[in-house]
Amino acid sequence: MSMAASSRLRALSKPTPAAIGAAIVLLLAALAVLAPYISPYDSESMDFNAVLSPPSLAHLFGTDNFGRDVLTRALFGLRVSLIAAIGSVAAAMVVGVPLGLLAGYRRGFVDAVIMRPVDVIMAFPAIVLVVALAGVFRQSLGLMTLAIGFVYFPIIVRVMRGAAIEVSDALFVEGARARGASRVRIMARHVLPNAITPVLVQASALMGVAILMEAAISFIGLGVQPPTPSLGLMLSDGRSYMGDAPWLVICPGLGILVAVLGFNLMGDGLPRLLDAANRRRK
C-alpha cells in the first residue's frame, strides 16, 4: 500500500528518538561490517614504535600498550559485540517465539509443559548463568553467543506468551477458528503478526544488554580471547593504564555506550514505527 508505505517513511524520517536509535544502530553496523576497509591499520599488528601514544591525527584514539590503533581495534571489537548481540537475540527468538506462541495460544497443559522449565531457567541470575556457561565452553565467540541466547530465550518466551494470550482472545481469532483455520495457520497468520511487536521491543532492548554482557564476560576473561579484539577485553586490558592512557578505555567505553543507547532508543520507538503501516487513513 503506497499510503501505508509513505506514512511509514514519514514516521521514519521524523527525528524521533526511535529514528535516532535506528540510525545509530545502522551506522554502527555499517562501521563494524566495513571495519577492514575503512581502517588504515590492522587490528592485531603491533607497532612498538608507537606504544601508548595519545590521540593524534595518525591515531584518532591513540594506541595501546602494543602500539595497536585503538579505534581500529574498537571497530573490530564492535563486530564481536554486534555478532554476540544479534546472534544471541536471534537464537533466543528462533527458540522462544514459537514456544511462547504455542504456550500462549494453547494454554492449559501445553502452556504448563513449556513454562515450567522456562521458569526454572529464569530463576537463575542471568549473568551468573552466562558466566557459568561461558566458563564451560570458553574461548569461543559462537558458544558465548549461544550462552547469552540461552539466558535470553525464557524472556522472549514470556513476552511472546503474554502477547499471544491477549491476541488469542480477540474476535478475529475466534472468527478464524469458525472458518475452519488450522491451529498452525491461526498462530502464524493471525496471532503472531498481532503479538510480535512487544517481542521486537524486548529483543531490541536485549541486544543492548547483550553488548554489555559480552563486554562483561570478556572483561573477566571468559569471553573472546586475545588477540581478537572485543570492547570488553579492551576495557579490561586498558584498565591497568587508565591513569596514564585514558584513551584506552574511552574509545571502547563510548562504543558500548552508544551501541546500547542505540538499541534502547530503537526499541522504545518500535511500536509506533510498526503501527505506522496500519494507521487509519483519513
Added chain:
Amino acid sequence: MSLLEVNHLRTEFETGGNWQEAVSDISFDLAGGEALGLVGESGCGKSTVAFSLMRLLPGNARLAGGRIGFDGKDLADIGEDEMRRMRGGRIGMMFQNPMTALDPAFRIGSQIGETLQTHLDVDRKEARRMALELLRSVAIPAAEERLDAYPHELSGGMRQRAALAIAIACRPRLLIADEPTTALDVTIQAQILRLIRTLLIEERGAGVLLITHDLGVVAHTCDRVAIMYAGEIVETGTVASVFANPLHPYTQALLEAAPNARTPRGSLATIPGRVPALGMRPSGCRFRGRCAFERPDCADPSGPPRVRLDKHREVACVLHAA
C-alpha cells in the same frame, strides 16, 4: 422564560494543527419542566454539545463562540470556579458509563454524601440521611445496605441509578444526560427513563437535556426534539409533530431507516454515502450529496434557510422556504 438558552454555540477540535468546527452555530432553548432530546448519529456533534455546555471539553477542543444562558449567567463566560460549583450543583450530569460519576474506591453512600456536602450546607450525618433518601428515590432496593456498597458490587443498572442519585442530589435545575441508557438492557432503560421524568420534570420542574442516538428513547421521554446532522441542528419541534410529520429529508430518512414491522424485510430506507468527516463537510447544506431531494440552490454557501413554522418548529432546508 427559558431555563437554558444556547445561542450560536460553536465548538472546534484540533486535528493535525488545524481547528475544525465540530459544532457549528447551534441555538436552542429549554424551559423548566420539559425534556429536550438532542438526537443524531455518531459524529454529528451531539455529545460535543453536551460537553460544551458543561465546559468539560477535552484538551484538543475549545468553545469558539456563542452564549450559554443559564440562571442569568453566560456559562461560556463565567470563571472555572463558578462553573465547578454549577456542575453537580445547579446542573446535574449523567453519562453513558455510570463509572464516570462513581469512584471505584469509595462507597456509594459517601460519594453521594460528598456531593451533598460540597454543594449544600449539611453535616455528615445529614448527608448520609439524604443519601439514603436519594437511593430510595431512584428505586434501589435494600438502599440502606447499598449505601455501604462499592460501585463494583452493583450491577450496571444499579450503578446508573446511583449515578442518577448523585446527579439529582443537589436538586439541579438542569440535567444533562449523555446516552444515559445506551449501555443498559431495555427493561432497565425503561425504568431509568421513567425515573428521570418523574424525579426531575414532574416533581421538581427541572429541565432535562437528553442526548441520544435512539429515536425511541426520545419519543418515550422528551417533549421536544432537535435533530443534529454534521454539527448542525437540522430540525426541531415537539416530539409529536416531528415524529408524525418529519420535514427535513435527513429526519425522514432517519425515521424510515429504523427497523419496524411495517417495512418488508430487505427494504428499509437507507441513506447513501456516509456522514462526512470533520473538515470534509460540504459547503451549503451539509446533507448535500446524500439527500434524495437535492436541488442546485442547496449548494448556496450561506447554507440552507432556517424556516420557522410555529413556536417550536424549525427546519433548515430549502424545500420548506416560503
Added chain:
Amino acid sequence: MSSTPPDDIILQAQGLTRQFRSGGSLIGGAHTVTAVDGIDLEIRRGQIFAVVGESGSGKTTLGRMLAGLLQPTSGGVFYRGRDIASLDRRGRADFRRRMQIVFQDPYSSLDPRMRIGAQIREPLDIHRIGTSAERRKRVDELLERVGMAPSYANAFPAELSGGQRQRVGIAMALASSPEVIVADEPTSALDVSVQAQVLNLLAELQRENNLTIIFITHDLGVVQHFSDRVAVMYLGRVVEEMDTAPLFADPRHPYTRMLFSAIPDRDPSRAVPLQMPTGEPPSPLAPPPGCTFHPRCPVALDACSAVQPALVGAGNRHLTACIRVGPDGARVPVAAAAPSPIREATLSGALP
C-alpha cells in the same frame, strides 16, 4: 440421538447446556454458572431465527455453541441430523465450511494486520476452494456483493468505517458458501442508517442463497422487522418461542410482555408503556428457585418459586414456559394462592 428430524430442519439443539466456572480466588471457592440451561431448538432451512434476550440471558453462549465454537457441557447440536461433536475430520471440515459466524464488534472481528482481501480469501484458502486466480476473482465478487469496491481488497481494516467493516465480516462469512450463519448482534454497534444498509444486505443474501440465519440480538425492533421466528431467552432458558408476527401480536410469557412493553416506541402517541418493567435480572450465580423470572413477575404465584416450568405448546408451535399459560395460550385459572388484584389487573391490562 437417533430420531431423524424432518428434512427441512437444518440445525437442532437438544438439551443444550453450558456451565462456566466463575470466581475461584484464593479465598472463595469457584462457583458454577449455568449460562445455557437445557435448550431444545429446531431451526428450519432458510429461516431467520432470532434469539432475543437481555445481557446475561445466555444468548451469545447459545450462539457460540450452535456455531460449534464452544463445547456444550451436556446436550448436543445436530447439523442435518448429525451430532457435530461426533463428526469425523471430513465432516468437521464440511461443517466449518457450511456454518459461518458474523460478530457484533466490527472493530475486533477483523485482523488489524491483514489486508481485507486476504481475510476474505482465507476461508477459500483454508478449504482449498478454487485455483488462486479463481479465489482472487471470488474476493472481488464478494466485495462487490456486499457493496464495496474491489479496490478495498488492498486496504487494512483501520482504513474502513464500522459499516464497511461489518460488510467485510459478512463477505468473509459468505466466502465459503455457507448454509447457516450465526449473526451475533451484527448491527448493534452501528448507527441506524448504517444498520438499515446491513440488514437489507443480509436479507438479500438470505433470499438469494436460501441461507439460514440465527440472529442473536437484544433489539426487538430488529427482531420484529427481520426474523421469521423468535426464541426469547431469560437467564439461560428459552421462555417463549413463536413465529415473529404472532408473537408480537400475542406475547404470552410475562417476561416477553415486560420486554415488549419496555421497547421505546417511536410513535409518541403510544409512548406510554402499558406495563412498567420492574426489577433487574437476578445474578446467574444465584438464580432464584423455580421459575427464574418469578421475583420480577407481576403475576407470579407461590407455586412459581417451586416449579421450573417446561417449554410447552400447542399445535401452532407457540411454546411458552409458564405455569400460568396453558397450551392454548389462555391464562390458567388460579384457585388457590391467588395473586393480588393489582397484579392481576396489570396482566389483563397488558393483554391486547
